[in-house]
Amino acid sequence: xxxxxxxxxxxxxxxxxxxxxxxxxxxxxxxxxxxxxxxxxxxxxxxxxxxxxxxxxxxxxxxxxxxxxxxxxxxxxxxxxxxxxxxxxxxxxxxxxxxxxxxxxxxxxxxxxxxxxxxxxxxxxxxxxxxxxxxxxxxxxxxxxxxxxxxxxxxxxxxxxxxxxxxxxxxxxxxxxxxxxxxxxxxxxxxxxxxxxxxxxxxxxxxxxxxxxxxxxxxxxxxxxxxxxxxxxxxxxxxxxxxxxxxxxxxxxxxxxxxxxxxxxxxxxxxxxxxxxxxxxxxxxxxxxxxxxxxxxxxxxxxxxxxxxxxxxxxxxxxxxxxxxxxxxxxxxxxxxxxxx
Amino acid sequence: xxxxxxxxxxxxxxxxxxxxxxxxxxxxxxxxxxxxxxxxxxxxxxxxxxxxxxxxxxxxxxxxxxxxxxxxxxxxxxxxxxxxxxxxxxxxxxxxxxxxxxxxxxxxxxxxxxxxxxxxxxxxxxxxxxxxxxxxxxxxxxxxxxxxxxxxxxxxxxxxxxxxxxxxxxxxxxxxxxxxxxxxxxxxxxxxxxxxxxxxxxxxxxxxxxxxxxxxxxxxxxxxxxxxxxxxxxxxxxxxxxxxxxxxxxxxxxxxxxxxxxxxxxxxxxxxxxxxxxxxxxxxxxxxxxxxxxxxxxxxxxxxxxxxxxxxxxxxxxxxxxxxxxxxxxxxxxxxxxxxx
Numbered sequence: 001x002x003x004x005x006x007x008x009x010x011x012x013x014x015x016x017x018x019x020x021x022x023x024x025x026x027x028x029x030x031x032x033x034x035x036x037x038x039x040x041x042x043x044x045x046x047x048x049x050x051x052x053x054x055x056x057x058x059x060x061x062x063x064x065x066x067x068x069x070x071x072x073x074x075x076x077x078x079x080x081x082x083x084x085x086x087x088x089x090x091x092x093x094x095x096x097x098x099x100x101x102x103x104x105x106x107x108x109x110x111x112x113x114x115x116x117x118x119x120x121x122x123x124x125x126x127x128x129x130x131x132x133x134x135x136x137x138x139x140x141x142x143x144x145x146x147x148x149x150x151x152x153x154x155x156x157x158x159x160x161x162x163x164x165x166x167x168x169x170x171x172x173x174x175x176x177x178x179x180x181x182x183x184x185x186x187x188x189x190x191x192x193x194x195x196x197x198x199x200x201x202x203x204x205x206x207x208x209x210x211x212x213x214x215x216x217x218x219x220x221x222x223x224x225x226x227x228x229x230x231x232x233x234x235x236x237x238x239x240x241x242x243x244x245x246x247x248x249x250x251x252x253x254x255x256x257x258x259x260x261x262x263x264x265x266x267x268x269x270x271x272x273x274x275x276x277x278x279x280x281x282x283x284x285x286x287x288x289x290x291x292x293x294x295x296x297x298x299x300x301x302x303x304x305x306x307x308x309x310x311x312x313x314x315x316x317x318x319x320x321x322x323x324x325x326x327x328x329x330x331x332x333x334x335x336x337x338x339x340x341x
Numbered sequence: 342x343x344x345x346x347x348x349x350x351x352x353x354x355x356x357x358x359x360x361x362x363x364x365x366x367x368x369x370x371x372x373x374x375x376x377x378x379x380x381x382x383x384x385x386x387x388x389x390x391x392x393x394x395x396x397x398x399x400x401x402x403x404x405x406x407x408x409x410x411x412x413x414x415x416x417x418x419x420x421x422x423x424x425x426x427x428x429x430x431x432x433x434x435x436x437x438x439x440x441x442x443x444x445x446x447x448x449x450x451x452x453x454x455x456x457x458x459x460x461x462x463x464x465x466x467x468x469x470x471x472x473x474x475x476x477x478x479x480x481x482x483x484x485x486x487x488x489x490x491x492x493x494x495x496x497x498x499x500x501x502x503x504x505x506x507x508x509x510x511x512x513x514x515x516x517x518x519x520x521x522x523x524x525x526x527x528x529x530x531x532x533x534x535x536x537x538x539x540x541x542x543x544x545x546x547x548x549x550x551x552x553x554x555x556x557x558x559x560x561x562x563x564x565x566x567x568x569x570x571x572x573x574x575x576x577x578x579x580x581x582x583x584x585x586x587x588x589x590x591x592x593x594x595x596x597x598x599x600x601x602x603x604x605x606x607x608x609x610x611x612x613x614x615x616x617x618x619x620x621x622x623x624x625x626x627x628x629x630x631x632x633x634x635x636x637x638x639x640x641x642x643x644x645x646x647x648x649x650x651x652x653x654x655x656x657x658x659x660x661x662x663x664x665x666x667x668x669x670x671x672x673x674x675x676x677x678x679x680x681x682x
Contacts, residue, residue: 003421005422007453024382042355044349046485049348100350146415
C-alpha cells in the first residue's frame with residue numbers, strides 16, 4: 001500500500017496564471033496569422049489507437065517507447081487491413097482490448113483524421129493520391145512523451161501550436177509555410193533580424209549523394225544523421241564519423257560509416273560550402289556550379305527556385321527566409337522541403 | 342494482428358472549426374466574468390496519480406470504474422502516509438509502477454494542487470484548517486470518463502469550464518458563486534428569465550431528517566438519492582421507494598428504504614411544500630414555520646439568510662437566483678450550499 005500524498009506526476013507541472021497568460025497570448029496572436037492564410041481550427045482527441053499514431057517519434061523505433069500507451073478498457077473487434085472485422089474459425093468476431101495512447105504530437109492525429117474522412121472514398125476509388133482534397137488546419141493543445149531522461153526545463157506534457165497543409169505537392173504551399181512562420185514569430189513580438197527561417201530540400205542532398213554513387217537508403221539515412229551533428233561535433237567530427245569512427249568526450253567509441261575518402265571529402269566540401277548564409281539566388285547559383293545532372297538534384301534546385309520566386313515576389317527577402325543546403329535535420333520522414341526556424 | 346485503419350476511438354470526436362469557435366467564444370466570454378470576480382487562470386496536468394484523484398466520480402465506487410487508468414511506465418518510490426519513502430527489511434526503498442489516470446474532472450486536480458502547495462507547511466504546523474489561504478481559480482480543458490454505455494451526444498472526452506473558491510467557510514463566497522453563475526450565462530447570451538440559479542443548503546434536509554429521528558448517515562444518503570429522483574418518478578414513486586419499494590417500467594423491482602409511514606408522509610409533505618418557487622424571503626419564512634430547532638436546521642436557515650441578504654443588496658433578485666429546499670442533488674460530497682443552474 002502507499003500513503004495518499006498530494007503530488008503531481010514527475011515531469012508534469014501546474015500552469016500558473018502568468019504562464020497561462022503568456023501561452024494564450026501566443027496562441028491568440030499566432031492563430032490570427034494562421035487564420036489570415038486560410039487555416040481553420042480543428043482539434044483531435046488526446047487519446048488515439050496506438051496503431052494510428054504510428055512509430056514516427058524522433059529517435060525512437062517502437063510506438064511503446066517514448067509514449068504513454070495502455071489497453072483500452074473496452075473490448076472491440078479486430079480489423080483486417082481492408083477494414084473488415086476479423087473472424088475466427090467459428091465465424092465469431094475476434095475481440096480485443098486495443099492499445100490506445102496519449103498523442104505524442106499533433107501531426108499523427110492529423111494524418112489519422114484526414115485519412116479517416118477519406119478512407120471510404122479511397123476504398124471506393126473515388127479518391128486517389130492525385131485528387132486528394134487540399135486541407136489546411138491549425139491545432140493547439142497538449143502532447144505527451146514519456147522521456148526517460150528529463151533534462152531541466154523539459155516536461156512530459158507540453159503544448160504544440162501546429163499549422164499544416166495536406167493534399168498537394170505545389171511549391172506555393174511550401175513558400176506559404178515560410179511566410180506563415182515569419183509572420184507568426186513577428187506577431188508574437190520578435191523583431192525582424194532576430195529570427196530566420198531556414199529552408200532546404202531533401203532532394204538536394206539525396207541527388208548529391210546519388211552523384212557520389214551512394215544510393216542505398218539506409219546508408220543515406222546514416223549519413224544524414226551524421227551530418228545533422230555538425231553544430232555539435234564540427235566538421236572534423238563529421239569527417240571521422242563518415243570514415244573510421246571516433247572517440248567521443250566520454251571516451252566511448254562511435255563507429256564510423258566507412259565511406260571512401262573521396263566521398264567523405266566531397267561531402268565535407270559540400271557542407272563547408274554552405275555553412276555561411278548568402279542570398280537565395282547565389283545559393284542556387286552555387287548549387288548549379290556543382291554540375292550535377294541527375295533528376296533528384298535538378299528537382300531539388302527547381303523546387304527551391306520556385307519558392308524563391310514566390311517569396312521574392314511578395315518581398316520576403318533574406319532578412320526573413322534563407323536557403324541552407326547543408327540543413328538536413330536528422331528526421332527520417334522528410335522527403336521534400338525542410339524548414340527550420 | 343490487426344490491420345491499421347484510420348479510426349478514432351469510440352466515444353471520442355474530432356472538433357470542427359465551427360465547434361471550436363463556439364467553444365472558445367464561450368470560454369472567452371465566461372472567463373472574462375471569472376476574472377472580474379478575481380479568479381485566476383490555473384491549469385493542471387491531464388494525467389494524475391490515480392490515488393490523488395480519489396473516488397469521487399458520481400455513482401461510481403472505485404477509482405478504476407469510469408476512469409482511464411494505467412500503470413506509469415516509470416518505477417517510483419512507494420510512500421507512507423506521512424510522506425516518507427517506504428523501505429523493505431533490507432532498508433531498500435520500495436519501488437513500484439504507480440497507477441496514473443486521465444483526470445475525470447477539474448475539481449480533484451484542484452484539490453491535489455492546493456494540498457500539494459500546502460502539504461509541507463501543514464506537516465510543519467504552519468497551516469491548519471482555520472488559517473488555510475483563500476484561493477480562487479478558474480480552469481478549462483478536457484476531462485475523460487470511460488462510460489460503458491454511451492448515450493447519443495455523450496462523449497468520453499469533453500471539456501469543463503470551472504471556477505472554485507477554497508479556503509473559507511464564509512457565506513459571501515457562496516453568494517458570489519450565484520452571481521458569477523448568473524453573470525456567466527448572461528455573458529454567453531442567455532437572456533434574464535430564461536435561466537435560473539437554484540440554491541439550497543444540505544443542512545436543511547439533514548436537520549429536517551434529524552427532527553424525524555433519522556440520523557444514520559447511510560440512511561440519510563439513501564433518502565437523498567431517492568428524493569433526487571422526484572423529477573423522474575414523481576412523488577408517488579418517491580413515496581414507494583421510501584417505503585416498501587416499487588416495480589419500475591421495465592418490470593424490475595426496486596427495493597424500498599422501509600421508513601415508517603409518518604416519516605414518509607413528512608418527507609413527501611416537505612418536498613411538495615417547496616416544489617414551486619417563491620420569493621427567497623418567503624421560502625425562509627416557510628422553513629421557519631416547521632418549528633424545527635436543532636442546530637443543523639437552524640444553521641441551514643441562517644446560511645440561506647446570509648446569502649439572501651447579500652444577493653438582495655446587490656440586486657440579484659428571484660429572476661436570477663432562487664432558494665429551492667427540495668433540491669438535493671444525489672451527490673454524496675455536498676455538505677453545505679448546493680447550486681444548480
